Amino acid sequence: MEALKERIKQEGKNLGDGILKVDGFINHQVDPVLMDACGKEFSRRFRDIGATKILTAEISGIAPAITTGFHMALPVVYARKTKPITMPDQVFLTLTPSHTKGRTVELIVSPEYLAGGEKILIIDDFLASGATILGLVRLAQTAGASIVGIGALIEKNFEGGRDALAHLGVPVESLAVVSKMEGDEIFFASD
Amino acid sequence: MEALKERIKQEGKNLGDGILKVDGFINHQVDPVLMDACGKEFSRRFRDIGATKILTAEISGIAPAITTGFHMALPVVYARKTKPITMPDQVFLTLTPSHTKGRTVELIVSPEYLAGGEKILIIDDFLASGATILGLVRLAQTAGASIVGIGALIEKNFEGGRDALAHLGVPVESLAVVSKMEGDEIFFASD
Numbered sequence: 001m002e003a004l005k006e007r008i009k010q011e012g013k014n015l016g017d018g019i020l021k022v023d024g025f026i027n028h029q030v031d032p033v034l035m036d037a038c039g040k041e042f043s044r045r046f047r048d049i050g051a052t053k054i055l056t057a058e059i060s061g062i063a064p065a066i067t068t069g070f071h072m073a074l075p076v077v078y079a080r081k082t083k084p085i086t087m088p089d090q091v092f093l094t095l096t097p098s099h100t101k102g103r104t105v106e107l108i109v110s111p112e113y114l115a116g117g118e119k120i121l122i123i124d125d126f127l128a129s130g131a132t133i134l135g136l137v138r139l140a141q142t143a144g145a146s147i148v149g150i151g152a153l154i155e156k157n158f159e160g161g162r163d164a165l166a167h168l169g170v171p172v173e174s175l176a177v178v179s180k181m182e183g184d185e186i187f188f189a190s191d
Numbered sequence: 192m193e194a195l196k197e198r199i200k201q202e203g204k205n206l207g208d209g210i211l212k213v214d215g216f217i218n219h220q221v222d223p224v225l226m227d228a229c230g231k232e233f234s235r236r237f238r239d240i241g242a243t244k245i246l247t248a249e250i251s252g253i254a255p256a257i258t259t260g261f262h263m264a265l266p267v268v269y270a271r272k273t274k275p276i277t278m279p280d281q282v283f284l285t286l287t288p289s290h291t292k293g294r295t296v297e298l299i300v301s302p303e304y305l306a307g308g309e310k311i312l313i314i315d316d317f318l319a320s321g322a323t324i325l326g327l328v329r330l331a332q333t334a335g336a337s338i339v340g341i342g343a344l345i346e347k348n349f350e351g352g353r354d355a356l357a358h359l360g361v362p363v364e365s366l367a368v369v370s371k372m373e374g375d376e377i378f379f380a381s382d
Contacts, residue, residue, distance in 0.1 A: 021277040028278070029304040030253075030267045032260035059269075062221075062253045067261075069223035076221045078250070085293065086212040087219070102276065113220040 001041050001175040003034060004153065005188055014181040018099070018128070018159060026125055026153065027060045032067075038175055039067025042123060042151045045173045046072070049148045051121035053077060055114070055136050057107055060125040064153050068123050077114060079107040079136060088112065092142050096135035099128060107135045109143070116144025127152035127174055130161030137168065154178060157189055192232050192366040195344065196379055198225060205372040209290070209319070209350060217316055217344065218251045223258075229366055230258025233314060233342045236364045237263070240339045242312035244268060246305070246327050248298055251316040255344050259314050268305060270298040270327060279303065283333050287326035290319060298326045300334070307335025318343035318365055321352030328359065345369060348380055 013021040025031040042064070054076045056065035062078050069076040083091060087110050098105045120140045122133055127150075137147055147170050155161065155174030165172055177189040204212040216222040233255070245267045247256035253269050260267040274282060274297075283300045311331045313324055318341075328338055338361050346352065346365030356363050368380040 015277060019277065023277050023301065024304065025266075027275070028268065028271065028301060030257060030260070030269070032257045032267055033264060035257060036261050058250045059253070059271075062250070063257050066221060066223045066226060066254050066257055069221070070227050070258075073224060075216075076223055077219065078221070080219065080250075082292070084218070086206060086210065086214050101273070110214065110219055113215065 001038065003037055005176045007031075007034060008154065008176055008178070008186060012186050014184065014186060018156065018181075020154065020156065020178060020181060020186070022154070026063070030063050032063075035063045035067045038064050038153055039069075040071050041175060042068040042173065043071035046121055046149045046151065046171070049121065049171065050119050051148050052119045053121070053145075054123055055079065055109075055120050055140060056123050057081075057132055057136060061123060064125060065123040068121075068151070074121070077109060079109050079139060081105050081107065083108050092139045094135045094138045094142075096131050098132070107132075107139060109139050111143065114140065114143040114145060118143070118145035119148045120145050121149045121151065122147060123151045125153050127155040127161040127172070128159040130164035133161070134164060149173070151175075192229065194225060194228055196367045198222075199345065199367055199369070199377060203377050205375065205377060209347065209372075211345065211347065211369060211372060211377070213345070217254070221254050223254070226254045226258045229255050229344055230260075230262050232366060233259040233364065234262035237312055237340045237342065237362070240312065240362065241310050242339050243310045244312070245314055246270065246300075246311050246331060247314050248272075248323055248327060252314060255316060256314040259312075259342070265312070268300060270300050270330060272296050272298065274299050283330045285326045285329045285333075287322050289323070298323075298330060300330050302334065305331065305334040305336060309334070309336035310339045311336050312340045312342065313338060314342045316344050318346040318352040318363070319350040321355035324352070325355060340364070342366075
């Protein structure tokens with residue numbers, strides 16, 4: 001998606017170690033107009049998969065998940081990383097390594113909002129190693145729900161995430177595919 | 192705002208201790224269509240205040256802040272509760288008590304996205320004691336920005352938040368004002 005790639009080119013920063021900083025429009029400051037356009041594009045790409053719910057992980061997945069949910073008129077559930085007191089004692093919980101946090105984090109969903117039979121579209125900000133998304137897949141499958149699609153704003157195609165998700169046999173869509181970062185330059189895979 | 196109050200009446204749960212659970216459409220599962228309507232309503236109420244940026248706190252403020260930002264075409268910054276590795280070492284940081292977490296949390300904003308001279312509209316999910324919003328006010332003021340408005344989806348008017356914000360002299364708008372919770376019943380202040 002050109003608008004997103006253009007923005008990454010202009011404002012994205014290669015911090016080294018595979019970290020792409022997009023804090024100016026996705027991860028700390030958010031451009032809601034760009035996020036809306038991304039949500040619209042996801043809704044176009046996933047319009048035929050029969051999703052009944054969108055699942056994401058707090059925190060940075062929330063913005064694109066909300067705009068996708070708006071355009072598809074689907075509820076959005078975001079997995080929590082700490083259990084709030086409003087959540088029941090029995091929850092779905094899985095552990096996943098976080099690259100940007102440098103430690104393992106919990107992903108927690110209440111059984112109230114993830115039921116057997118749901119058809120889940122996962123939306124997140126990044127597809128890198130796929131670890132967070134595989135955590136969401138485990139949560140959904142534990143609930144008896146099935147995964148019908150996976151979307152990421154930005155894929156780093158040199159970290160193996162797409163291969164890690166291949167066994168699911170569902171469409172995996174990224175709006176910008178970064179193939180290489182060298183110094184100040186960010187390269188995209190041709191679409 | 193009728194649609195929000197109706198939803199709270201139908202699905203909100205009084206957990207006691209002043210806690211109103213709205214996890215089915217705001218705090219864990221989100222209804223993006225309702226959030227969009229709330230954002231549209233905030234944008235109507237705040238159209239004349241001259242805001243240049245929206246500030247909120249992760250996590251539950253993000254959805255209404257994004258939809259408000261979309262309708263006002265303003266960038267949204269969400270204060271982080273943990274410092275990610277993409278953030279510079281020098282940050283704006285304040286501490287605030289969290290009622291639902293039962294402990295003090297940090298609110299952190301990068302100086303990259305909060306500059307002197309900005310006119311800040313604060314949007315959050317709840318206005319209860321006002322503690323979180325006052326934390327955001329301190330961050331903005333430390334940065335040299337000024338507060339021009341405050342909006343909350345739900346105000347609990349028996350916890351003193353509105354009084355705590357009065358000294359700021361800016362419009363404070365809530366889309367649903369809960370005046371009392373007794374057993375299974377939630378009462379609203381007349382608008």
